[in-house]
Amino acid sequence: MKAAIIGVGMTKFGRDLEHQLPELAAQAVNLALDDAGVDRKDIQYVAFANVGGWSAEFFPMPIVCEYAGLTPIGGMRVEAACASGSAALNAACMAVASGAVDIALAVGAERMNELSTPQVVELLGRGGNFFWEFESFGLTFPAYYALYATAYMQEYGASEEDLAKIAVKNHYYGSMNPKAQFQKKITLEDVMKSRYIAWPLKLYDCSPITDGAAAAIVASEKVASKLTDTPIWVKAQGLATGTANLTMREDLLSIRSAVEAAKEAYKIAGIEEPVKSLDFALVHDCFTIAEILAYEDLGFAKRGEGYLLAREEQTYIGGLIPVNIDGGLKSKGHPIGASGLGMVHEAVKQLRQEIDGNRQAPIRKGQALIHNVGGTGHFAYVTILSLEKPRA
Amino acid sequence: MKAAIIGVGMTKFGRDLEHQLPELAAQAVNLALDDAGVDRKDIQYVAFANVGGWSAEFFPMPIVCEYAGLTPIGGMRVEAACASGSAALNAACMAVASGAVDIALAVGAERMNELSTPQVVELLGRGGNFFWEFESFGLTFPAYYALYATAYMQEYGASEEDLAKIAVKNHYYGSMNPKAQFQKKITLEDVMKSRYIAWPLKLYDCSPITDGAAAAIVASEKVASKLTDTPIWVKAQGLATGTANLTMREDLLSIRSAVEAAKEAYKIAGIEEPVKSLDFALVHDCFTIAEILAYEDLGFAKRGEGYLLAREEQTYIGGLIPVNIDGGLKSKGHPIGASGLGMVHEAVKQLRQEIDGNRQAPIRKGQALIHNVGGTGHFAYVTILSLEKPRA
Numbered sequence: 001m002k003a004a005i006i007g008v009g010m011t012k013f014g015r016d017l018e019h020q021l022p023e024l025a026a027q028a029v030n031l032a033l034d035d036a037g038v039d040r041k042d043i044q045y046v047a048f049a050n051v052g053g054w055s056a057e058f059f060p061m062p063i064v065c066e067y068a069g070l071t072p073i074g075g076m077r078v079e080a081a082c083a084s085g086s087a088a089l090n091a092a093c094m095a096v097a098s099g100a101v102d103i104a105l106a107v108g109a110e111r112m113n114e115l116s117t118p119q120v121v122e123l124l125g126r127g128g129n130f131f132w133e134f135e136s137f138g139l140t141f142p143a144y145y146a147l148y149a150t151a152y153m154q155e156y157g158a159s160e161e162d163l164a165k166i167a168v169k170n171h172y173y174g175s176m177n178p179k180a181q182f183q184k185k186i187t188l189e190d191v192m193k194s195r196y197i198a199w200p201l202k203l204y205d206c207s208p209i210t211d212g213a214a215a216a217i218v219a220s221e222k223v224a225s226k227l228t229d230t231p232i233w234v235k236a237q238g239l240a241t242g243t244a245n246l247t248m249r250e251d252l253l254s255i256r257s258a259v260e261a262a263k264e265a266y267k268i269a270g271i272e273e274p275v276k277s278l279d280f281a282l283v284h285d286c287f288t289i290a291e292i293l294a295y296e297d298l299g300f301a302k303r304g305e306g307y308l309l310a311r312e313e314q315t316y317i318g319g320l321i322p323v324n325i326d327g328g329l330k331s332k333g334h335p336i337g338a339s340g341l342g343m344v345h346e347a348v349k350q351l352r353q354e355i356d357g358n359r360q361a362p363i364r365k366g367q368a369l370i371h372n373v374g375g376t377g378h379f380a381y382v383t384i385l386s387l388e389k390p391r392a
Numbered sequence: 393m394k395a396a397i398i399g400v401g402m403t404k405f406g407r408d409l410e411h412q413l414p415e416l417a418a419q420a421v422n423l424a425l426d427d428a429g430v431d432r433k434d435i436q437y438v439a440f441a442n443v444g445g446w447s448a449e450f451f452p453m454p455i456v457c458e459y460a461g462l463t464p465i466g467g468m469r470v471e472a473a474c475a476s477g478s479a480a481l482n483a484a485c486m487a488v489a490s491g492a493v494d495i496a497l498a499v500g501a502e503r504m505n506e507l508s509t510p511q512v513v514e515l516l517g518r519g520g521n522f523f524w525e526f527e528s529f530g531l532t533f534p535a536y537y538a539l540y541a542t543a544y545m546q547e548y549g550a551s552e553e554d555l556a557k558i559a560v561k562n563h564y565y566g567s568m569n570p571k572a573q574f575q576k577k578i579t580l581e582d583v584m585k586s587r588y589i590a591w592p593l594k595l596y597d598c599s600p601i602t603d604g605a606a607a608a609i610v611a612s613e614k615v616a617s618k619l620t621d622t623p624i625w626v627k628a629q630g631l632a633t634g635t636a637n638l639t640m641r642e643d644l645l646s647i648r649s650a651v652e653a654a655k656e657a658y659k660i661a662g663i664e665e666p667v668k669s670l671d672f673a674l675v676h677d678c679f680t681i682a683e684i685l686a687y688e689d690l691g692f693a694k695r696g697e698g699y700l701l702a703r704e705e706q707t708y709i710g711g712l713i714p715v716n717i718d719g720g721l722k723s724k725g726h727p728i729g730a731s732g733l734g735m736v737h738e739a740v741k742q743l744r745q746e747i748d749g750n751r752q753a754p755i756r757k758g759q760a761l762i763h764n765v766g767g768t769g770h771f772a773y774v775t776i777l778s779l780e781k782p783r784a
Contacts, residue, residue: 001490001491001492020523045631046633051450053450055522056518056522056526057518057522057523058443058445058473058515058516058518058519058522059471059473059518059519059636059766059767059770061471061472061633061770061771062633062634062635062636062766062767062770062771063521063523063636065633066633066635066636066637066640070633071633071634071635072632072633072634072648072649072652073632073633074630074631074632074633074652074653074656074771074772074773075472075631075633076470076471076472076476076479076482076483076771077470077471077472078468078469078470078471079451079453079468079469079470079471080453080467080468080469081450081451084468087468090468091468091483091486093490094483094486094487094489094490094492095486095490097486097490097491097492098393098485098486098487098489098490099393099489100393100486100489100629123450124450126448126449126450126451127450127451129455130447130448130449130450131412131449131455134448237492238466239437239466239467240464240465240466241438241453241454241457241458241462241463241464241465241466241467242454242463242464243454243458243463244451244454244455244458245458248458256464257464260464260466261466264466374451374454375451375454378451378453378454379453379454379466379468380466381466
């Protein structure tokens with residue numbers, strides 16, 4: 001399957017009630033069109049990533065398309081929980097690789113602050129298996145990930161400080177990212193003193209509620225090289241679903257769907273030793289524990305040793321493998337339908353070496369990984385982007 | 393783009409509160425697997441069509457997958473309003489045609505009766521442009537289509553009886569369809585005496601609120617012919633979006649997105665004279681007026697003459713072109729996320745000549761059309777299915 005990203009765009013993530021959902025999406029689309037140097041008339045297919053539930057608008061996709069000047073281009077809304085952005089990228093890639101179209105658009109947008117924080121907490125709390133587990137257990141979304149954290153700490157001896165180091169790193173990089181929701185450095189003490197949301201996760205262990213949009217323009221092999229000198233090839237995408245029932249999980253020490261998705265992506269891309277093959281990774285740190293699990297699920301560390309990468313600061317630029325050097329969901333923000341495409345935005349800019357200052361990773365292997373999880377492992381998408389055109 | 397449908401399944405459509413959404417979906421999946429003669433382990437990609445909003449379950453797709461024994465297969469939920477089923481078919485076709493997978497599943501399910509009728513009316517009423525039009529105009533969904541009906545009757549002189557004849561035809565065929573929600577014939581008088589929902593649309597002009605699921609298994613060119621003697625090829629799909637703002641429509645005499653989608657599908661399939669090239673069509677008769685507009689939007693009749701096909705009974709088997717010989721949404725039912733795949737179920741069975749009794753259309757051209765509209769023209773998908781493998 002051959003497909004290349006030829007343009008990306010994203011809004012500044014943050015609390016943004018000044019712009020309606022279609023305005024946020026159109027901003028990202030316009031930036032992506034400018035970046036690709038193509039006209040909106042050149043787009044032949046649209047995959048719109050959006051979870052929704054925040055507003056009364058029941059069918060947001062055509063409204064977004066119309067506002068962004070894309071009507072009557074065909075397409076659909078896609079939803080894979082917090083991995084929706086990666087699902088839209090996948091749909092756009094399949095559209096061009098199938099020969100159906102030459103240029104496709106993946107755009108994701110979410111406007112979560114339309115609801116109050118308690119309402120957002122209630123909605124996201126349904127992100128387990130609502131029918132079987134929510135009404136009986138009453139877990140909030142942070143509480144789901146707190147179960148992962150407590151299981152992990154109990155089994156392997158990781159500490160709250162180890163989790164906190166993830167937040168410190170991601171805020172450090174976020175402080176240099178003008179698109180990030182929080183552009184301020186924090187200290188280990190800041191994290192440790194922040195209030196508990198769901199023990200052992202504190203305020204600074206949690207990604208925020210965010211409004212924002214991101215977009216990527218995908219082209220077929222036939223047209224990509226004509227349109228840009230630096231196409232970023234989607235070398236592989238692995239995708240998997242997992243049980244929504246916590247009671248059905250074999251353990252809470254890894255996210256099964258992410259393991260499956262990574263295995264598939266590595267197989268397609270021919271990657272045997274991830275840390276040696278990748279310049280950097282952007283992983284789904286909805287909570288600090290999720291980034292540590294990702295280290296292990298992606299094979300950056302052995303089982304039970306992911307927290308040591310955090311403790312030893314091996315995921316800063318210059319370490320074993322730089323991770324979330326855009327600030328991650330933690331500091332950059334997490335507008336759930338847009339987050340996957342926000343990662344794509346960063347990975348493409350990094351691979352093209354267009355990042356200002358200390359946030360640019362050295363690009364030696366020409367290859368990066370995006371890890372995007374939906375729910376508590378309901379969905380996982382692992383995407384390998386590459387400067388080199390895939391052979392198969 | 394080459395993709396073939398090798399198996400289909402659907403539940404009996406109707407009011408069904410005995411089965412949860414995952415149970416409905418799993419029933420359809422199991423029937424499709426049996427029909428295709430493949431195992432659920434052979435499925436490599438799942439597109440799940442579901443509009444949702446009826447239940448508190450926020451991320452239904454992984455729950456459906458788990459219940460249907462499909463975990464950890466990757467995929468996503470797709471939504472294109474009432475055309476979601478066709479969007480899922482499109483995603484599954486692109487997945488196989490891109491080379492990403494060999495066998496993909498499109499499954500759609502909706503359980504609308506989870507809400508009370510007034511709640512369903514409120515939710516569907518948002519299916520205009522909620523932000524700009526709902527709170528100012530307060531239209532219900534039938535009222536949107538009543539605007540089409542009044543404009544059409546005013547412009548062309550069609551009568552309420554002409555609309556009623558669509559309902560009579562569709563109930564006639566529905567009476568012979570064991571999967572239909574309403575299996576009873578009605579008379580013109582029954583329709584004319586039924587109460588007004590939104591003038592000139594009466595109860596029998598409107599499709600019902602339905603629970604149900606439908607599924608299709610799609611295979612790549614490479615494996616389709618190995619797995620079945622009668623692959624049904626997806627020869628073309630045209631897709632388009634339209635404005636959700638009624639105030640932005642040029643007129644209310646046709647559905648622009650459907651015209652665009654049909655044009656694209658006919659171009660890909662090389663169809664110049666639809667009624668001569670198709671054995672039958674299944675069109676989106678959410679209201680009787682919608683079927684008459686479809687006749688014109690699809691080129692079965694000239695502008696302003698669609699109602700004459702109804703008046704002259706030209707869309708029964710034996711007429712110019714048989715339409716909605718499964719009962720249509722009107723009598724078969726309209727579980728919105730599943731409806732497009734319910735049409736696929738019927739078209740595949742018809743093309744294979746597996747329909748019992750008087751409902752089987754003569755198959756001479758080996759080709760059929762599915763027209764699936766989302767919202768009031770927000771989305772349109774026109775699909776051409778064929779017994780013959782496409783050349784391109």
